[in-house]
Amino acid sequence: MKNPTKKRIFPKEEYCLGCHLCEIYCISAHSKEKNLVKLFKMPNRPYPRILVEEKEGEYITFALQCRHCDEPYCITACISGALQMDQNKHLIICDEEKCVGCWSCILVCPYGAIRRNDNKKIASKCDLCIERGIPACVENCPNEALELREV
Amino acid sequence: MKHVIIGNSIACAGCIEGIRRISKEDEIIVISDEPYHIYSRPLISYWLSGKIPTEKIYYRPLDYYEKNKIKTILGKKAIKVDFEVQRVILEDGQEIEYDKLLIATGGKPFIPPIKGYPKESVFTFIKFDDVKRIDKELKPNINTVVVGAGLSGLKAAEALIKRGCKVKVVELANKILGSILDEFSAKKVKDYLEEKGIEFYLENSVVEILGKNKVERIILQKGEELKVDILIIAIGVIPNVDIFKDTPLKLRRGILVNERMETNINNVYAAGDVVESLDLITGNQRVIPILPNAYTQGKIAGINMAGGEAMYDGSFPINSIGFFDIHIMTGGINNPQENTEILEKWDEDTKIYKKIYIDDNKITGFIFINSFDRTGIIVDLMRKKVNISEIKHKILSDNFGLLDFPREFRREKIFGGV
Ligand SMILES: Cc1cc2nc3c(=O)[nH]c(=O)nc-3n(C[C@H](O)[C@H](O)[C@H](O)COP(=O)(O)OP(=O)(O)OC[C@H]3O[C@@H](n4cnc5c(N)ncnc54)[C@H](O)[C@@H]3O)c2cc1C
Ligand code: SF4
Ligand code: SF4
Numbered sequence: 001m002k003n004p005t006k007k008r009i010f011p012k013e014e015y016c017l018g019c020h021l022c023e024i025y026c027i028s029a030h031s032k033e034k035n036l037v038k039l040f041k042m043p044n045r046p047y048p049r050i051l052v053e054e055k056e057g058e059y060i061t062f063a064l065q066c067r068h069c070d071e072p073y074c075i076t077a078c079i080s081g082a083l084q085m086d087q088n089k090h091l092i093i094c095d096e097e098k099c100v101g102c103w104s105c106i107l108v109c110p111y112g113a114i115r116r117n118d119n120k121k122i123a124s125k126c127d128l129c130i131e132r133g134i135p136a137c138v139e140n141c142p143n144e145a146l147e148l149r150e151v
Numbered sequence: 152m153k154h155v156i157i158g159n160s161i162a163c164a165g166c167i168e169g170i171r172r173i174s175k176e177d178e179i180i181v182i183s184d185e186p187y188h189i190y191s192r193p194l195i196s197y198w199l200s201g202k203i204p205t206e207k208i209y210y211r212p213l214d215y216y217e218k219n220k221i222k223t224i225l226g227k228k229a230i231k232v233d234f235e236v237q238r239v240i241l242e243d244g245q246e247i248e249y250d251k252l253l254i255a256t257g258g259k260p261f262i263p264p265i266k267g268y269p270k271e272s273v274f275t276f277i278k279f280d281d282v283k284r285i286d287k288e289l290k291p292n293i294n295t296v297v298v299g300a301g302l303s304g305l306k307a308a309e310a311l312i313k314r315g316c317k318v319k320v321v322e323l324a325n326k327i328l329g330s331i332l333d334e335f336s337a338k339k340v341k342d343y344l345e346e347k348g349i350e351f352y353l354e355n356s357v358v359e360i361l362g363k364n365k366v367e368r369i370i371l372q373k374g375e376e377l378k379v380d381i382l383i384i385a386i387g388v389i390p391n392v393d394i395f396k397d398t399p400l401k402l403r404r405g406i407l408v409n410e411r412m413e414t415n416i417n418n419v420y421a422a423g424d425v426v427e428s429l430d431l432i433t434g435n436q437r438v439i440p441i442l443p444n445a446y447t448q449g450k451i452a453g454i455n456m457a458g459g460e461a462m463y464d465g466s467f468p469i470n471s472i473g474f475f476d477i478h479i480m481t482g483g484i485n486n487p488q489e490n491t492e493i494l495e496k497w498d499e500d501t502k503i504y505k506k507i508y509i510d511d512n513k514i515t516g517f518i519f520i521n522s523f524d525r526t527g528i529i530v531d532l533m534r535k536k537v538n539i540s541e542i543k544h545k546i547l548s549d550n551f552g553l554l555d556f557p558r559e560f561r562r563e564k565i566f567g568g569v
Binding site: 010011053054055058060061062064067073075076077079080081098100101102103104105106107108109110111112114115116 | 165191193194197202203207209210211212442443446447450469470471472473478480482523524525526527528530531534550552553554555558564565566
C-alpha cells in the first residue's frame, strides 16, 4: 500500500496561475500515452480528474479535485456500485468498468469535484494517483499551487 | 450479536456496511424472496436495453457476502415476524431468531384495479425477474404499451425503443414526469421523446385489458382501442408492508422510524423505500423512494444495530436521469408557493434549461435539463439551508462554481471538515 495515511490535496489560490497544466498532467498520468501532443489527438483520451476554476474578470483561480470525504455522498448515490472506498478508507475510487454514466454522483458531490468523461460516458474523478505514488498534478504544478497533506 | 436483514437490496448493503464498520464479527443473515446476488434496481432498464451485460447489474462484487461473512437465505419470502420472541418466519416454516432486525423490504408496484388484469404478457417494472420475462418476449416491431410516464415508466419506454419495439405511453396526468418537471420542461422532454418514436396518450388511462389468456388489446378511458403484445404497468411503488399489517409495528403509508432508524418495536429497525422519513425541505415525514436514501438509512441503521451511534438528518427527493441524449437533474419541491422566487433560463441553441425555486433566500427546488456539471454544489446548499442572497445573481451562470462564493465560505468548504 503506497498510501498508508489519509491524504488530501489542497489548492493555494494565491499561487495558482490558471495555466491548466495540472489538468494536462492528470490526463497523461491516467493514460498509457505519455507524449502530450499525441495524447491530445487520441479520440478516447481520459478526462482530467481535476478542475481549474476561473472566471472572466476575476484574478483568482484554483484547482480542485475530489476531497476523498470521510462520509462520501457520491458512494451513497452511485447506482452501479462503481464508487467505493478503498480498504483503509483513505480513498474513494471509481471502477470505470462498472460506471454507467448516470451522473448521480455529480448530483450529490458537494464540491462539484466529479467531471463527466463524455468520450466514454463515465465519471472522471481523482484517485490521488494511487498507482503512481505522488499525484501528478501536485508534482507538476510549476508554481507549487497544490499541496498534498496528511489529514 | 445476531443481525437479520429482510430484503437484499440497497438498504441491505448500507446496513451490512454500517454493521461492519463497528463489528467485523457480528453474525449477519440476509433473507430475500429474490433469488439473486445483490443487484441494482435502477440498472434493470439498462440491462433490458442491452446497455449492460448481466455481470454489471450486480451492485456489489460477487464475493461480497463471503468477504463480509454474510449468511444468505435467498429465494424465500419472510411471511411473518414474531416480535415477542424475536423470530422471522419464512414461507417454508423455517424460523430465524434475531437480536437486531432490519426491515428493508422496499417498494412494490402499485397496480390500480383494471378490468381484465392479470393476463399473460402484462408486466411490472421493478425487479430483475420482470425484465428477464419481458426480454423473452421482446421482438422488433411488436406493439408495447407502458402505463405511467414517470421515471421508471419512461426508462422502460426508452429500453423498448432501443430494442426496436413500437412504444406507446399512457399517462393519467396532463404532463410527463409530473413529479419532477414543470409544464415547460415536461413539454420539451416530451417533444424530444416523441422524436425518438414514443407516442403519448396523456390524460388517459387503461380501463380494460382484452385477450384470452394473453393481452391482445387494451381499451383506454377516452375510448381508443390499442393492439398490444406487451403491456408494462409502471405507475409507481408503494411501501412493501403487507406482512406487517395488523401487527404492533407502527405504520402509516410506510414504516415510522426515529433518527436512529428504530421502529416502535424494540430491536427492530427499518430503512429504504419501506420507511417514511423527514423531508428536509417541506418538514414532513414521507416516503422518499430513491437509492441514496435507501443506502444512507441502511448504513445509519447498521451502525446503530451494531452498537455504534449514528443519526439520520433527513433528505429530499433528488434525481439524475437520462433518456437517449437528454439529461434531467432535479431536486426538492416542484410546486412553488405564492411567495416562491423563481429563477429561470432556457437556451434554445444548447437546449439547456435551468430553473431554481427559492423560498426565504434558500433554495427549495431545481430543475436542470442538459446541465450537469457541479449540480452537487446546489444540492449541498439545499442540504445545509444556506442563505444564498449574496450569490443569487450568479447561480444560473454557465460556469457556476465555488469561485462564486465569498472567499471565507469557499475556504471553509475546501479546507474545513469533509
Ligand atoms: C426501474 C427503476 C429505476 C430506478 N432508478 C433510480 C435512479 O435512477 N435513482 C434513484 O435514486 N433511484 C432509482 N430507483 C429507486 C431505487 O431503486 C430504490 O430507491 C431502491 O432500490 C430502494 O432500495 P431498498 O433496499 O429500500 O428496497 P428494494 O430495492 O425495493 O428491495 C427490497 C427487497 O426486499 C425483498 N423483499 C420484500 N419483501 C420481502 C419479504 N417479505 N421476504 C423476503 N424478501 C422480501 C424484495 O424482493 C427486494 O429484493 C429506481 C427504481 C426502479 C424500479
Ligand atoms: S467525489 Fe465528491 S462526494 Fe465523493 S468523495 Fe470526492 S469530494 Fe466527496
Ligand atoms: S456516473 Fe458512474 S460513478 Fe457516478 S453514480 Fe453513475 S454509475 Fe456511479
